[in-house]
Structures are given as C-alpha cells and as structure tokens.
Amino acid sequence: MIGRRRIIVFGGRMIGQLTALERTYAAIILIVIICVGVAMAVVGRGDLLAVHGWIIAAYGMAVMVVLLRGIDAAEPWEERFREYYDDPTKVGIILSLIWGVIGMAVGVWVASLLAWPDLTFDAAWASFGRLRPVHTSGVIFGFGGNALIATSFHVLQRTTRARLPDQLSPWFVLLGYNLFCVMAATGYFMGMTQSKEYAEPEWYADLWLVIVWVVYFAIYIRTLARRREPHIYVANWYYMAFILVVAILHIVNNLAVPVSIGHAKSYSLFSGVQDAMTQWWYGHNAVAFFLTAGFLGMMYYYLPKRAGRPIYSYRMSIISFWGITFMYMWAGSHHLHYTALPHWVQTLGMVFSLVLLVPSWASAGNALLTLNGAWHKVRDDAVLRFMMLAAIFYGIATFEGSFMAIRAVNSLSHYTDWTVGHVHVGALGWVAMITFGSFYALVPWMWKRPALYSAKLVEVHFWLALTGTVVYIFAMWNSGIIQGLMWRTFDPNGTLAYSFLDTLVAMHPYYIARAFGGLLFLAGAVVAFYNIWMTITQPAPVDEGAATDLPVEPPAPRAWAQAGE
C-alpha cells in the first residue's frame, strides 16, 4: 500500500534526524511507558483501568516499532542546525486533521442522534452520553490541541529565530499529548467519566497530561532563553498564556482521590457549590485560554504573514492580551446564574464578561484593520478569507457571549440550544476557520511546495465551511429561542403552557437542519484533508527555491554549538 510505505519512509527519515543519544533516551522513555501500561493492566485487573493499561502499552510499542526501524540510521549532519526543527509540526498538522475529521464525524452523528434518537443501535458505547464527549474532546483537544502544538512550535522558532532546544522533547509532548487524547476517547466509549465537562478523563490520564504539559512549557522557556531579539513577539505571549493557564486550570479542577490505585474511578476534592464554581472557573477559562488565547496566537502570526502586512496596531495587541488574561479569569461564574452560588459572585462574572467585550473586539478589529487596504488579496485568496472570516466570527461569538452573560438574558438562553449555537459560532466560525486558514498557509512552507495541490479545493472548502456554519448557528439560534420562550410561557391559570414534549416537537426541524449544516462542515474538513495530503505526497517540484520559506543564500553560520543541545 502506497500510504503505508510512505509513512514508513517518512518515519525513518524523521528518526534519522534524532541524534544517537536522543534515540537512546526515546527508547528508555518508551520502555518506561510500556512497563507502566503493563503494570496498570496488572494492578487494575477486573477494572476498566486494565483496558487503559493495555492501550498505553500498545501505544508505546507502536511508537517503539517506528523508532527501532530507524534506530541504526546514520547520525544527522551538523547541517541540521541551519534549519528549524519542523518534523513535530508536520506530524502535528496531520494528527490534527485526522482528529478533526473523526471528531466532526462524531459531531454529525451526535447531531443526528438528537434528530433521530434510534441511531444508537441499542449499543451502550453508541449512546448519546458517551458519543457527546468523544465529539467535544475529539474536536477541542484532538483537532484544536494538536493544531496549537504544531503551530506553536513553528511560530516560536520563527519569531525567536532560535531552533527548538532539543529534538526529543517536542516528540514527547506531541505523542504524549495524543496518548492522552486516545485515553480520553476510548474511556468515554467504555463509559468512564469524572462528570466534569471538558475534563472527563480520570485521574491517571490527568496526571499524565500534567507531565506532558510541564515539558511543553519547558520547551517554550528554553527556546525563548536562546532568542536573539530582546522583545518577544506577541503571538508567543498568547501561546504561553495558553500553556501556563491550562496547566493551572487542569491541576486545580482535577484534584481528586482515586478509590484505590487499582481503580479508574476517583472522587473530586470539591463538593457542592464549590465544585460547581471550580468546574466553571475551569470550563470558562478552557474556552478563554484553550479556544481563544492559543488561537489568537495563531492569528497574530499567520494573518499578518499571509497578508504580507504587519499587524495594524501592535500596541493594541498588547493591551488586549492583558485585558483578556486579567478578565477571563473572573468570568466563569456566568455559567452559574440563578444557582446556589452567592449573588455577588454571579454579578462579578457578569460584569467581567461585559468588560471582556473590549479586549475581544480590539483583537478582532486589529485583525480586520490589518486586512484593510488589502481587500483585493482577501478577494483572490481563499486562505486569507478563512482568516478574515475567523476574525469576524470571533467578534460575533464574543459579542454574543457578553450578551448572554447578562443575568436576565441568561434566564432565557441557559439550558437551551442558544448556548450550543454560541459554542459553535466560536468553534466552527473562529477555532476551525483560523486553524484551516493557518494550515493552508503553513503546509506549503513546511513541505517546501510552491503551492497547495489545489487552490480550487480551498475555495470549495471555504464555501462548504461558511454555509455549514451559517446553517448550524441559525438553526440553533432559532431552536434555542423558541425553546426558551416555550419554557417560560404561562397560560391564564398560571401553569406552563407547553409540555417538554411540545418543545421537542418544535425543535425537531432545527435539529435536522443542524445535522445537515454539520455535514457540510464535515465535508469541508474532508476536502481539506485530501488537499493537504495531496500537497504533501505529490512529488516535490524541481525548483525548490520557489517555496517562500527558503532564502536563496543562507546566512553564514557562526558557531554550531550555540544552537543548543
């Protein structure tokens, strides 16, 4: 099979880039991981923990096979220090796209389940409650997280002009993170959950993610320490805020005590309203620092780069950075309006959510003003159009969010599909669009191709994505507001006018429309995957100099040793 052979060839070439010492360390780490997996399988006999133990061991062995195939390759040349280290970025892009297609396909499935509940086939693993977190984790962590890791390594190196500090730790982060994602998804299918939204994986997976994340942050710090330019470009601030804050959130929200070392189940350290507040402090800042700050980092690099114009106002980007970081921290309580949470805490969250509109729109405006004067490029270049659309949807999502955070508005929107609509304005319109736009810009640079395989397919994807998003969010806005209004309509006797079943009947057509919109969006993602795969696998052009990322004359090296290791 051509695909398999290519993967092996790519794998071999990538191992060849590692030094002999790094290959040895990699083997040791993998042996430790395999042993831990087997130990979990033994200790957790009779518990779902054992299944995860075997999955970890199998994952470790699969990576080991790739490593062993290339273990005796020649040592890499000193020459490698003249180039950035981009192999983890390349693999990250592909993993992100694979997770994206899987996660969105499950999203379409979940959407169809809501329209046609019989689609569970009576199988426990295919029930709504299990598939839904596979969708949310698949798209947020699988698709979004891999995209953030891949692009952050790229942006970090270009903006500091320093090579990554070593060649092993980026692989540890990328592959370790994907092991976490695999544990998350397989766990949900088996019915495992901590019952905390976006933090469902159990204690051992959480501990593993902490290790991976600390290494990730260390890569950032070590690379920055060797930068040439004293000032750190603003995109890196966003990426670093994303890494640092996600670490804090993840650790605090997942504080839990396992039933025993041989059990997957654990109990949270928090209970009652404290638990709710901790969870939504986490949940909202996951939105803020995972789905917003990280992707803003992406936007602040790839949008100016692609447009060929520096960011409109660098000052504004700094002010909005601190605005977003200060204020998001306090906004989580808007998820808990009208609950047992003290009234003043709800008000605090509401006020901060309203003020948040200022730095959010400053970022969206900054992006659009950067494009101002280059509209002809936006018209001709679908890649740039993806980025522009992302900025617009970011503006819509944050406006809507600030509005929904007002207690009186939330009394209508909470628990309804309006929230789901808001989520997907951000998720489809902002997160996915900026990711696809950045990938389309990045892929030809990474694989040294003069252009993408097909500009027409980018155009097709653009329209599929835009139509899909619009259909999805209008369906949910309509459904949500109808639902909310029906729930609060009283008849003259003072009793509720509609039963819950009445609202379901009213929502049915919108659920069908949403599934259709999602299908269009998924089709777009498949097109993107095909286009990028063809770009990678088509033979490299003879004229390599045509790729924008390669200068004709590399600067003369001063001393190899300075580049690290």
Next chain:
Amino acid sequence: MSFDHDTIVGFSKSFGLLYLVAMSIGVVIYAFWPANKKQFDRAAESVVSDEEDRPWL
C-alpha cells in the same frame, strides 16, 4: 475581627478592584511608553520580513 466569609468578601471587593485597576494602568503605560515604540515596530515588521527563514547561529 474574625476571619470568616465576610472578611474574604471584603478583601476581594477592595483589593481586587485596586490591583486590577493598577495593573490595567501599568499595561497602558507600558504599551504607550515612547521608548518602547521602536521595538514594537520592529517586532511587528519582523513577522512579514523574510529574515526569519533560518535560525540565527
């Protein structure tokens, strides 16, 4: 004064306001400090230049 819920609330409401306002003013001063303008401009320009294509050695 005993250390109870009201103490914490009082502290968050007063100190929270002060330090957030102070940090905001600090950020604005930093962003508009004339001497910083040059490095900001250079940072903004560096992304669109072709200079960054290789690591510095």
